[in-house]
Amino acid sequence: MLFIALFAALPVSADPPVKTEAPWIEELFVADCGDFQVYDHIDGTSIGTMYFASDGVTPLRSIVIERGTDNLYTTAAPDVIVLSGKFDYQIHWEAYTYEPFVLLGRWTGTVWHIKSPDGGQLYRESGQSVALVNAETYEFTSLKLVGLMNLDDDKLCEAMK
Numbered sequence: 001m002l003f004i005a006l007f008a009a010l011p012v013s014a015d016p017p018v019k020t021e022a023p024w025i026e027e028l029f030v031a032d033c034g035d036f037q038v039y040d041h042i043d044g045t046s047i048g049t050m051y052f053a054s055d056g057v058t059p060l061r062s063i064v065i066e067r068g069t070d071n072l073y074t075t076a077a078p079d080v081i082v083l084s085g086k087f088d089y090q091i092h093w094e095a096y097t098y099e100p101f102v103l104l105g106r107w108t109g110t111v112w113h114i115k116s117p118d119g120g121q122l123y124r125e126s127g128q129s130v131a132l133v134n135a136e137t138y139e140f141t142s143l144k145l146v147g148l149m150n151l152d153d154d155k156l157c158e159a160m161k
């Protein structure tokens with residue numbers, strides 16, 4: 001998770017905002033379809049900017065832009081990408097508490113955008129979601145979700161056959 005790394009790995013003397021850019025690849029379990037599972041080979045880029053308090057040490061907030069491609073495949077044919085789609089969203093992070101270290105995150109944009117072979121919406125999440133995230137345990141507490149949420153595993157499994 002790049003946002004945790006941004007908070008943890010920046011120079012302690014940074015007064016102006018610190019900018020980073022990093023490509024990343026991740027394998028993510030998506031759905032259990034009975035006879036096979038669906039996984040996502042994610043190929044993305046994170047572009048982040050971290051802002052500090054006047055002491056130059058304490059992280060206050062960051063803005064991370066995540067862009068890339070979701071490439072869905074099955075365990076039945078792991079070398080074949082069946083469906084893919086682009087994602088493009090921003091995450092605004094703010095320090096919520098320091099003991100324990102909890103962040104308030106706001107995701108805005110398109111997190112999932114997988115279309116069916118006929119061009120219809122198959123797997124889509126876009127809009128804004130807000131959550132508290134414990135930076136040490138990665139525990140998420142969802143506070144708000146607005147926008148389009150269409151994450152139907154049954155339809156996805158049917159399209160992945």
